[in-house]
Amino acid sequence: MTLQVLYLAHDLADPAIRRRVLTLKTGGASVTVAGFRRAGNLLGQEEGVRSIDLGSTQDGQFSQRIKAVIAARMQLQKRLVGVPMPDVIIARNLEMLVLAEGAASLFGGDVPVVYECLDIHRLLLDEGVKGRVLRAVQRHFAKSARLLITSSPAFVENFFKSKSGLDLPVLLLENKVLQLGEASVAKPEPRLPNQGEPWKIGWFGAIRCRKSLDILSAFAEKMNGGVEVIIRGRPAYSEFADFDAQVKNAPFVRFEGPYRNPEDLAEIYNEVQFTWAIDFFEEGLNSEWLLPNRLYEGGLHGAVPIALSRTETGRFVAQRDIGVLLETATAADLETLFSGMTDALYLDRFARLSAVDRSQWVTDADDCRALVDRLAGLNRNISLAVPSVPAVSTVQS
Template sequence: MSINVLYLAHDLADAAIRRRVLTLKAGGADVTVAGFTRGRNLLEGEPGVRTIVLGETSDGKFAQRIGAIVKASAGLKSRLAGIDRPDVVIARNLETLALAGQAARLFDRNLPIVYECLDIHRLLLDEGWKGRLVRAFQRHFGRRAQLLITSSPAFVENFFQPRSGLSLPVLLLENKVLALDPDSLPLQPTPRAPKAGEPWRIGWFGAIRCAKSLAILTDFARRMDGKVEIVLRGRPAYSEFADFDRIVADAPHVTFHGSYQNPEDLARIYDEVQFNWAIDFFEEGLNSEWLLPNRLYEGGLYGAVPVALKSTETGRFLAHRQIGVTVDKATPEALEALFSQMTPEIYAEQFARITSVERGQWITGPADCRALVAKLASLKPDLRSPAEMQAASTMQS
């Protein structure tokens, strides 16, 4: 099924954006991406994908991002001139949702709009005037949406249903590994217990944005004195750390190996570790409690045993499947107690459990890509008048 998708991206340097665009392409869609940059555009040079840069934004600078949205809005008509008429507009995150209605009107004001939200920003959960304002902003711009795409049922249960003011059908798309040729994946990961005298290795891969996790892991590695090594790979959110590079350089038994390509490098990097750090305190008590992170699925596919907090959605995901290692509290002391008792036999049992999970739990395959595009193609034009949409927004609030 072929449809034209206009994908509005909040961050062209985000590997998850690239993964979604490749998913849409594999499902039969023609995709044009218009978005903001916060680093290298990972879609630059991607065959068959046109990318349009709307401006530059910065991590952790909400006011700057609002300014970038306003500026992009003023120039949106010229930026999108000449692209094919889309059949659907997808807005990734709240900042691009603000542009979605305007983008649709440039072609046909009735075009269906999809709101894709895979993280709940702390401001959306704030109980003060700022939070009320941001939720009103989301409610106003979300009144044109026909579908919500999100990645964790806990986001729906804890925010979208009770607090967002949006009333939208939900499509749950977990952060699974994109596998366009599932037959090319390794038939079965192999156990990789360390040789005598070598450390256990815990990988923390992907979006590295949690200062508390870094503090816990560096302290823990110091306590273990060479019995455990922490391996970091991915894209640090430098705005969240006092001095990420210095902290890592000064920490014994902690190494950072930079960025990697997803999904192309996943088998290699996960094969180098036994355990997978699946704990996050970036939005502690809120988003961090509810998310199901990319690394959960990546490590699951390649046999890295996840380490998670029992009280979180990730912990419940693991408990339901009887896999992984969970702790009541993520402290250096708790991790030290856990890994001081770790043996090749315990690891082998945990490895066997995770590799026994059916592969479809971890991957998005070609059939899933086609199903997503078919769902988007089934959306009907929005024939409500502006007054009717405003009334719906008021009722939802």
């Protein structure tokens, strides 16, 4: 039988939401997505996926998002008319976990809920009243959940195990590149810049770190054409004073807009030699613990990661000896690094990166099926042979 999944999404325009839906589809599930709209709907034209608009929310507007969740909860019965009885409900982020309980009750029976949390919001880590209240809300609405999905072991160690108060089995789904169909990604080739051309650093994905933009802009200007910074993805405009103006006025920095993941990855990463794998968005908290999409995308396509040694990303890079590690990341630090960058140094880093087995970077069809089987095993009413999985487990994603 086909597993029926109701996926509750916090942002229908988020490429990571689309990738998870495609993962579930590739694994054999039938997926209905209900979510909030911030900047369009990437799933609107996705074949075989029904998407339901629950209203609009805005980046950085916490109170507005609370009101939107309350409004959506009151309209759930109307919005979910005609949706097939789900075998499992996945709630992406805390705001959707609040809705999952209501959705499950509408369908009656014992529909298992999965809490998917791939970022730890700074308010959840607050030691004051706001943080305690938000963690209590999370504990309350996670009471009926049967599984927690997260993307970095550091999230488990630094929050879920020690601070959240949740008692759920954990499934670790790293932010790996989804391989669609049977076509395999070609093994990357080194791409030394031609005579007179700059080294190129790609900063791709969710663009939300104002400090990174300041550092990279100042660094590129210092290098005076020796390095070019290429930005692609979805800027969180609420996090910048004026993103477009800053990029326009920054020499040797250009923004090339959004891209499709995974369809466009080979093209955009083959243009650069290095991946900016540093994030200061929630410095000392979430930014220290995450393993970002761009780490896996760049790894698969041979773009050498630049990372901070103190972070989980830095530890990932150090354990595999595959990139460039910095103790601090200032414009001056980067100027020192790239003033000494040679063809031989780049080729050595590239060779180490390209020697890593591609399974480190890729989610394939077998991984997708394993995920769907794991989810099916949560529902007692599904007769499906599912292998025993330990409380903390890993499925490629």
